[in-house]
Amino acid sequence: MNWQVNTAFNPSHVATDHLDLLEAEALFILREVIAECRNPVLLFSGGKDSAVLLHLAYKAFHPERIGCALLHIDTGHNYDEVIAYRDRMAERYDCQLHVRSVEDSIRKGSVRLRHALESRNPYQSVTLMEAIAEFGFDACLGGARRDEEKARAKERIVSVRDEFGQWEPKHQRPELWSLYNTRVALGDHLRVFPISNWTELDVWQYIQREDVELPALYFAHPRQVVRRGDILVPVTHLTPAQAGDTVETISCRFRTVGDISCTAPVASTASNVADIITETAQCLLTERGATRLDDRASDAAMEQRKKEGYF
Amino acid sequence: MNIANHSTVNTPANRTPAHAPSGLLRFITAGSVDDGKSTLIGRLLYDTGNVAADQLAAIQATSQKRGLATIDWSLLTDGLIAEREQGITIDVAYRYFSTERRKFIIGDTPGHEQYTRNMVTAASSADLAILLVDARKGITTQTRRHAYLTHLLGIGELVLTVNKMDLVDWDPAVFQAIVNEFSAFVGQLGRHHVQAIPISALTGANVATCAESIHWYCGPSLLHYLETVPARRDADHAPLRLPVQRVARIMLGNGAGGISDNEFRCYQGTLASGRLQLGDEVTVLPSGLRARVSRLSIADRALPMARADQSVVVSLDKEIDISRGDMLADPINPPRVVKTINADICWLAEQPLQTRGKYLVKHTTRTVNALFEELSYRLDVNTLAQQAAPDTAAMNDILRVKLKLQQPLLVDAYADNRTTGSFILIDPVSLQTVAAGVII
Structure with a gap:
C-alpha cells in the first residue's frame, strides 16, 4: 500500500458565490433560535469561527443590535491578545459578556485536575454546564463546523443536550428541510451550530469578504517553539521547553485559537487573509490534525469528549 | 451495445441545462449496507484532492493494522465508535469537497431499514441523489425504497450508480439488466430522467475519470456529471413566498450602530421562492392586506432586489399588524x-x-x-x-x-x-x- 496525497485540485480557484448561500442559511438558523428560544447565548471564545458567528449574529439581528449575551468559558490559559480581542468585540457590538472560568470550578471542586499543568480544555464542559444552569440558558450558539472532525460530521445543526450536557448520537432528532425543532424540556438545552456546513476555507473566504477582525495570533509572527514530532509546541509558561529541547524562533501562525496548553501554531509567513487563503487551499493537513494536541489521544477522542458534554 | 443510447439514460449532451451550474450542489448517497457507499465517497474525496495528509496516514495505518491489502476508504467517513464496532454507517454524515467547478455537500445516508428516517432527513435538502447498487446483487428492496423516497422528497436528479462492475468483469449485460429493471420501477413513479453510470469505487473507474477500457459505455464519469448537472435553483422564477421569521422593532435605543432612534418596524426572513424588488406590492397573509416594499436589505447592505434563498430585512409602506409566521406573498399567485x-x-x-x-x-x-x-x-x-x-x-x-x-x-x-x-x-x-x- 503506497498512497500519496493527491494534489490535483487547487481550491483557491473555487468561486465564492456559495458564500452567499452559506451566509443566508446561517442567518436563517440564528433567527429561528432568537425567535423561538427563551434565553439563548452565543459562545464566544475569540477564535475565528466564533468571530464569524458574532458577525453573523450582528447581521441576523440588524437593524436591532445583537440581542443575546456572549459567554466565554475561560480556561485561565488563554493568550492575552485573545482576551483583549474578546473584550473589544463585546464592546464594539454592545453585547453583554459573561465570563466563567475553569479556575472557579477548580476552586469549587467540580473540576479536579490530575496535576497542576494538565490541559484544562476538557474541563471547559464542566464550567459551561455550570454557567448554563446559573443563567438558565436554553440554547447555546456555537461556531463548530462539521468538517472539523468525523464525529462532528454527524451532529445536527440544532442538537439537544440533557442536564449532563450529554450528546446521544443514536437518538438525535431528524432534521428536515430548514424546519428546526427548537423545543426542549426544562433542564435540557440546545447546542446550535449555524456554520455547520462551512469548511475552513469557506470561513477564511468569508472573513476576507466581510473584513472580519481577528486576534493577531492568526497572522504570521515570530515565536519561540519546540518541535515535537511534526507538531510545533509554543514555548510558554505552561508549555516550557524541557531539558534537551531545541528552542527555535520561527515565523508561525495559529489556525485555531484555544487553550495555550493544547493549541499549536503552524510554520507560516502568511501575514494577511489573502495569504492565509492561499496557504489553506494548498495545505495538506487538516486543521485539527495539524494544531490540536487534544485530538491526537485517540481516533475516537472527539466523540468521547462530545458525549461528555464538550462543545 | 451502446448503453448510453438507452432511452432512459441521459448524458449531459442530450439535456440542455436550463441554468448555469450553481456554485453549490447538495447530494445524497443511498444504497444497501454493503454496496460500497463509504468507499465511493472516500474515492470521490481522494480523487479530487480533498483528503489531507494526516487523514490519509491515519486510515492507511488502520487498514494496515487490520491486514487489508488496500485502503479501506470507509474509515474516512464512518465516524462514530458504534459504527466502527459494527462496521456499518448508522447516521447521516455530512461531507464537503470542492473542485474548481463546484462546492459539494454530501449527505451520506445509511442503508439499514431502521435508519430510513435519516435518509429522509438528508434527502429533504438535496438537489441530487446517487443510488448505489451492487452489480452482483442488482436492484434490491432497499433500492426501491430509496428511489421512492427520493421521489417523495422531490429530488430532481437521480443517478443510478452500478458499483463493483469489476467483480462482474464489466459485463454490459449485467449493467443493462439493472438499468432496465430500475427504469421500469421509477417509470411507475412518473420519473423518466435517470442517469445511469457503471463504476468501480474500489478501483476508481468512472468515478472521477472515465475508464477508457470500457468501450461499451460512453457517458460521463460520476464526477463530471456532478460538476455539470444543473442544481435546483428554479425557485427564483416561482411566485414570491417570504415567511416572516422575526419582527424587528426599533425602540428605546435598541438599534445596532448607525441606526437612528426613530421607532420603526421591519420584517426579517428568507425568501422561500420568487423575487422581491423595492416598490413591489405584496399580500400579507393570513390578513390579506396589501402594502409596498419601502426598504430592502441584507443586514446593513441595501438591495435593489432580493432573490430566492436570500435572508433579508423588509420594510413596508403601511402600518400593518404582522407577526412571525405570517407571510409576504405574490398578490396575483398567493399560497x-x-x-x-x-x-x-x-x-x-x-x-x-x-x-x-x-x-x-x-x-x-x-x-x-x-x-x-x-x-x-x-x-x-x-x-x-x-x-x-x-x-x-x-x-x-x-x-x-x-x-x-x-x-x-x-x-x-x-x-x-x-x-x-x-x-x-x-x-x-x-x-x-x-x-x-x-x-x-
Missing part, C-alpha cells in the same frame, strides 16, 4: 390559506402514531396544533401498493393522511414549492420530531 391539509408523511419516531393524539405542525415559521382527521392509506414502498385505512403508523411507514389544523397554514403543493409544501410533526409531550410531511 392557499387552509385549515386542513392532505399530505404524505413519513413516520420517523419509535413511538407509533396516536390517532387521537394532538401534534404540533411546524410549517415555514409557523407552528400550529393539529389532529389526524383521516389515515387514508399506507404505501408499500416496495410494490407501491396502497393499504387502505391503517389504524396507526410505525417508524419508516409512509402514509397518506388528512390533518385538521387549529389555525390556518399558508401552503403550496410540495411539487411546486419545497419550502411552503413541507412540514414536520412534533410530539408536544416527548418534544421529538415524529414525522416529516409533504403537502399534496
Whole structure:
C-alpha cells in the first residue's frame, strides 16, 4: 500500500458565490433560535469561527443590535491578545459578556485536575454546564463546523443536550428541510451550530469578504517553539521547553485559537487573509490534525469528549 | 451495445441545462449496507484532492493494522465508535469537497431499514441523489425504497450508480439488466430522467475519470456529471413566498450602530421562492392586506432586489399588524390559506402514531396544533401498493393522511414549492420530531 496525497485540485480557484448561500442559511438558523428560544447565548471564545458567528449574529439581528449575551468559558490559559480581542468585540457590538472560568470550578471542586499543568480544555464542559444552569440558558450558539472532525460530521445543526450536557448520537432528532425543532424540556438545552456546513476555507473566504477582525495570533509572527514530532509546541509558561529541547524562533501562525496548553501554531509567513487563503487551499493537513494536541489521544477522542458534554 | 443510447439514460449532451451550474450542489448517497457507499465517497474525496495528509496516514495505518491489502476508504467517513464496532454507517454524515467547478455537500445516508428516517432527513435538502447498487446483487428492496423516497422528497436528479462492475468483469449485460429493471420501477413513479453510470469505487473507474477500457459505455464519469448537472435553483422564477421569521422593532435605543432612534418596524426572513424588488406590492397573509416594499436589505447592505434563498430585512409602506409566521406573498399567485391539509408523511419516531393524539405542525415559521382527521392509506414502498385505512403508523411507514389544523397554514403543493409544501410533526409531550410531511 503506497498512497500519496493527491494534489490535483487547487481550491483557491473555487468561486465564492456559495458564500452567499452559506451566509443566508446561517442567518436563517440564528433567527429561528432568537425567535423561538427563551434565553439563548452565543459562545464566544475569540477564535475565528466564533468571530464569524458574532458577525453573523450582528447581521441576523440588524437593524436591532445583537440581542443575546456572549459567554466565554475561560480556561485561565488563554493568550492575552485573545482576551483583549474578546473584550473589544463585546464592546464594539454592545453585547453583554459573561465570563466563567475553569479556575472557579477548580476552586469549587467540580473540576479536579490530575496535576497542576494538565490541559484544562476538557474541563471547559464542566464550567459551561455550570454557567448554563446559573443563567438558565436554553440554547447555546456555537461556531463548530462539521468538517472539523468525523464525529462532528454527524451532529445536527440544532442538537439537544440533557442536564449532563450529554450528546446521544443514536437518538438525535431528524432534521428536515430548514424546519428546526427548537423545543426542549426544562433542564435540557440546545447546542446550535449555524456554520455547520462551512469548511475552513469557506470561513477564511468569508472573513476576507466581510473584513472580519481577528486576534493577531492568526497572522504570521515570530515565536519561540519546540518541535515535537511534526507538531510545533509554543514555548510558554505552561508549555516550557524541557531539558534537551531545541528552542527555535520561527515565523508561525495559529489556525485555531484555544487553550495555550493544547493549541499549536503552524510554520507560516502568511501575514494577511489573502495569504492565509492561499496557504489553506494548498495545505495538506487538516486543521485539527495539524494544531490540536487534544485530538491526537485517540481516533475516537472527539466523540468521547462530545458525549461528555464538550462543545 | 451502446448503453448510453438507452432511452432512459441521459448524458449531459442530450439535456440542455436550463441554468448555469450553481456554485453549490447538495447530494445524497443511498444504497444497501454493503454496496460500497463509504468507499465511493472516500474515492470521490481522494480523487479530487480533498483528503489531507494526516487523514490519509491515519486510515492507511488502520487498514494496515487490520491486514487489508488496500485502503479501506470507509474509515474516512464512518465516524462514530458504534459504527466502527459494527462496521456499518448508522447516521447521516455530512461531507464537503470542492473542485474548481463546484462546492459539494454530501449527505451520506445509511442503508439499514431502521435508519430510513435519516435518509429522509438528508434527502429533504438535496438537489441530487446517487443510488448505489451492487452489480452482483442488482436492484434490491432497499433500492426501491430509496428511489421512492427520493421521489417523495422531490429530488430532481437521480443517478443510478452500478458499483463493483469489476467483480462482474464489466459485463454490459449485467449493467443493462439493472438499468432496465430500475427504469421500469421509477417509470411507475412518473420519473423518466435517470442517469445511469457503471463504476468501480474500489478501483476508481468512472468515478472521477472515465475508464477508457470500457468501450461499451460512453457517458460521463460520476464526477463530471456532478460538476455539470444543473442544481435546483428554479425557485427564483416561482411566485414570491417570504415567511416572516422575526419582527424587528426599533425602540428605546435598541438599534445596532448607525441606526437612528426613530421607532420603526421591519420584517426579517428568507425568501422561500420568487423575487422581491423595492416598490413591489405584496399580500400579507393570513390578513390579506396589501402594502409596498419601502426598504430592502441584507443586514446593513441595501438591495435593489432580493432573490430566492436570500435572508433579508423588509420594510413596508403601511402600518400593518404582522407577526412571525405570517407571510409576504405574490398578490396575483398567493399560497392557499387552509385549515386542513392532505399530505404524505413519513413516520420517523419509535413511538407509533396516536390517532387521537394532538401534534404540533411546524410549517415555514409557523407552528400550529393539529389532529389526524383521516389515515387514508399506507404505501408499500416496495410494490407501491396502497393499504387502505391503517389504524396507526410505525417508524419508516409512509402514509397518506388528512390533518385538521387549529389555525390556518399558508401552503403550496410540495411539487411546486419545497419550502411552503413541507412540514414536520412534533410530539408536544416527548418534544421529538415524529414525522416529516409533504403537502399534496
